[in-house]
Amino acid sequence: MSERAALTRATAFAPASVGNVAIGFDILGFAVPSLGDRVTVSRRALPGVEIGAVRGVAGDLPREPRANTAGRALLAMQEALAPGFGFTLEIDKGIPLASGLGGSASSAVAAVVAANALMAKPCTSLELLKFALAGEATSGGDRHVDNVAPSLFGGLVLTVGIDNPRVKQIPVPDGIRAVIVHPHMAIATSTARAMLKGSVQLADFVWATANLAGFISGCYTNDLDMIRASFEDVVIEPQRQALIPGFQQVRGAAMQAGALGCSISGAGPSMFAWANEQAAAAVAAGMRAEFQAAGLATDSWIVNLECAGAHLT
Amino acid sequence: MSERAALTRATAFAPASVGNVAIGFDILGFAVPSLGDRVTVSRRALPGVEIGAVRGVAGDLPREPRANTAGRALLAMQEALAPGFGFTLEIDKGIPLASGLGGSASSAVAAVVAANALMAKPCTSLELLKFALAGEATSGGDRHVDNVAPSLFGGLVLTVGIDNPRVKQIPVPDGIRAVIVHPHMAIATSTARAMLKGSVQLADFVWATANLAGFISGCYTNDLDMIRASFEDVVIEPQRQALIPGFQQVRGAAMQAGALGCSISGAGPSMFAWANEQAAAAVAAGMRAEFQAAGLATDSWIVNLECAGAHLT
Numbered sequence: 001m002s003e004r005a006a007l008t009r010a011t012a013f014a015p016a017s018v019g020n021v022a023i024g025f026d027i028l029g030f031a032v033p034s035l036g037d038r039v040t041v042s043r044r045a046l047p048g049v050e051i052g053a054v055r056g057v058a059g060d061l062p063r064e065p066r067a068n069t070a071g072r073a074l075l076a077m078q079e080a081l082a083p084g085f086g087f088t089l090e091i092d093k094g095i096p097l098a099s100g101l102g103g104s105a106s107s108a109v110a111a112v113v114a115a116n117a118l119m120a121k122p123c124t125s126l127e128l129l130k131f132a133l134a135g136e137a138t139s140g141g142d143r144h145v146d147n148v149a150p151s152l153f154g155g156l157v158l159t160v161g162i163d164n165p166r167v168k169q170i171p172v173p174d175g176i177r178a179v180i181v182h183p184h185m186a187i188a189t190s191t192a193r194a195m196l197k198g199s200v201q202l203a204d205f206v207w208a209t210a211n212l213a214g215f216i217s218g219c220y221t222n223d224l225d226m227i228r229a230s231f232e233d234v235v236i237e238p239q240r241q242a243l244i245p246g247f248q249q250v251r252g253a254a255m256q257a258g259a260l261g262c263s264i265s266g267a268g269p270s271m272f273a274w275a276n277e278q279a280a281a282a283v284a285a286g287m288r289a290e291f292q293a294a295g296l297a298t299d300s301w302i303v304n305l306e307c308a309g310a311h312l313t
Numbered sequence: 314m315s316e317r318a319a320l321t322r323a324t325a326f327a328p329a330s331v332g333n334v335a336i337g338f339d340i341l342g343f344a345v346p347s348l349g350d351r352v353t354v355s356r357r358a359l360p361g362v363e364i365g366a367v368r369g370v371a372g373d374l375p376r377e378p379r380a381n382t383a384g385r386a387l388l389a390m391q392e393a394l395a396p397g398f399g400f401t402l403e404i405d406k407g408i409p410l411a412s413g414l415g416g417s418a419s420s421a422v423a424a425v426v427a428a429n430a431l432m433a434k435p436c437t438s439l440e441l442l443k444f445a446l447a448g449e450a451t452s453g454g455d456r457h458v459d460n461v462a463p464s465l466f467g468g469l470v471l472t473v474g475i476d477n478p479r480v481k482q483i484p485v486p487d488g489i490r491a492v493i494v495h496p497h498m499a500i501a502t503s504t505a506r507a508m509l510k511g512s513v514q515l516a517d518f519v520w521a522t523a524n525l526a527g528f529i530s531g532c533y534t535n536d537l538d539m540i541r542a543s544f545e546d547v548v549i550e551p552q553r554q555a556l557i558p559g560f561q562q563v564r565g566a567a568m569q570a571g572a573l574g575c576s577i578s579g580a581g582p583s584m585f586a587w588a589n590e591q592a593a594a595a596v597a598a599g600m601r602a603e604f605q606a607a608g609l610a611t612d613s614w615i616v617n618l619e620c621a622g623a624h625l626t
Contacts, residue, residue, distance in 0.1 A: 160527035
């Protein structure tokens with residue numbers, strides 16, 4: 001891209017996201033624009049990254065740049081681009097920690113989008129995706145491309161490959177809404193990850209791939225029957241549902257109220273459903289009532305699946 | 314459907330097919346209209362099914378109706394519809410046995426399409442699919458929906474579910490051709506099935522699902538880069554390739570000649586590639602030369618991926 005007058009300070013918002021989407025474990029996610037993280041990046045003379053402040057719903061995050069996905073993403077950006085100056089970050093967390101709504105991805109995405117506004121030669125979206133993924137690469141190693149890509153691009157996003165990711169924004173049938181219900185409890189992603197078996201039975205592999213392919217075909221062809229028939233996670237959800245009190249009842253209430261499908265958002269405990277716009281409020285109410293019955297207060301959102309991704313504010 | 318004047322004798326052709334298509338093990342296949350089986354069904358007074366003749370490239374098939382996919386499919390049709398008369402079959406095999414080109418599916422499909430023309434109330438395509446699948450249900454139990462559905466419907470076909478199958482014809486980018494190369498050897502499907510591990514590593518599951526989703530998205534959006542990047546079987550092909558002499562060289566020659574992807578057709582030994590129409594002849598020549606170097610004579614076909622399925626002749 002061409003040179004341009006760069007800013008010395010910029011703020012970006014990156015939406016929360018639902019990873020996995022029942023049938024796309026680690027590869028598919030959609031943005032949830034009702035909540036997100038906001039990151040302000042200022043230019044500073046000294047190279048390196050400094051975290052100036054962390055505010056909002058998760059104000060006690062570590063200030064050490066390497067211990068923070070936004071800090072790590074900007075360190076990766078500095079290393080690759082050597083812009084000749086450093087970054088000071090302020091992070092406003094709008095996404096609760098360990099909620100299953102992609103908060104760490106959102107911080108990393110907002111940071112790289114804000115920092116990009118400070119560059120004389122801005123990066124492409126795919127380059128930003130790689131920096132945000134580097135932010136997510138902890139020493140142990142999972143990179144949640146299924147959260148990072150939808151937070152950056154918006155909408156329902158498939159990512160193929162990690163080192164050289166290819167992104168596909170998948171259309172969603174008109175009038176479909178996502179319902180997100182966040183129960184007030186936390187599940188560490190590492191816990192939810194560690195409990196998964198290391199392999200998938202071949203018969204479940206075939207079933208899961210049929211559902212994934214049916215779901216994606218249904219999205220491209222506005223085929224709600226196919227989406228409904230294939231909107232089922234036969235691999236991950238059976239293993240993780242025990243972490244979420246009332247899971248079966250919450251899911252049952254959503255389906256009873258007319259949802260196309262309902263499953264765990266990312267590693268949980270948040271849950272999501274898809275429903276047409278007429279049914280969405282009843283789906284949300286049913287899910288909340290069942291969490292309530294299980295002793296959990298909730299927040300909920302009903303969002304349009306076609307939405308913008310991260311942007312400067 | 315409405316009543317109509319039924320025939321007393323009808324002949325149907327059902328094309329061969331490539332199952333799996335690298336990224337859709339047991340769920341995805343495409344029709345190969347250059348070869349196929351032809352079945353003639355005649356009405357006979359006595360209920361039941363009788364196989365009158367088997368001719369063509371596999372003339373020594375069993376004459377016992379239950380030992381034959383076409384016979385079993387028609388027995389299932391008789392049981393469900395009780396038409397008040399029986400069927401006599403003549404089977405002209407155009408598809409070599411154990412070639413990996415869906416011959417048993419093709420016979421079953423041709424049989425139900427021909428028999429349907431004898432019915433006063435013809436069945437829907439989905440009903441015919443179920444009867445043809447019943448023909449494939451051996452006592453041991455695999456039903457090759459990835460061969461049956463494309464042979465019946467034509468084109469590239471995804472099937473979700475077996476007992477209540479849902480079918481999706483997936484568009485293929487313009488100008489793409491399939492190359493099919495059949496080396497003169499046989500692999501029993503049961504052998505190729507028995508050698509598969511019973512489970513898939515979780516990391517391979519994620520990789521395989523990403524490829525499947527990328528491939529299908531690429532087909533719906535004419536995205537040849539995405540199709541090429543995702544056209545790789547990381548689960549089944551590594552286990553089965555040892556059955557096929559020269560596999561690596563054949564695949565390498567196809568890719569070298571510009572193929573989008575190349576893998577095993579069904580359980581093998583036939584192999585297939587996709588390529589644009591300019592490259593297809595060179596891809597076929599490269600694959601045949603490598604089979605030749607491995608000591609195997611071959612037949613090959615270059616076919617249009619958009620094609621008709623089974624039909625009366």
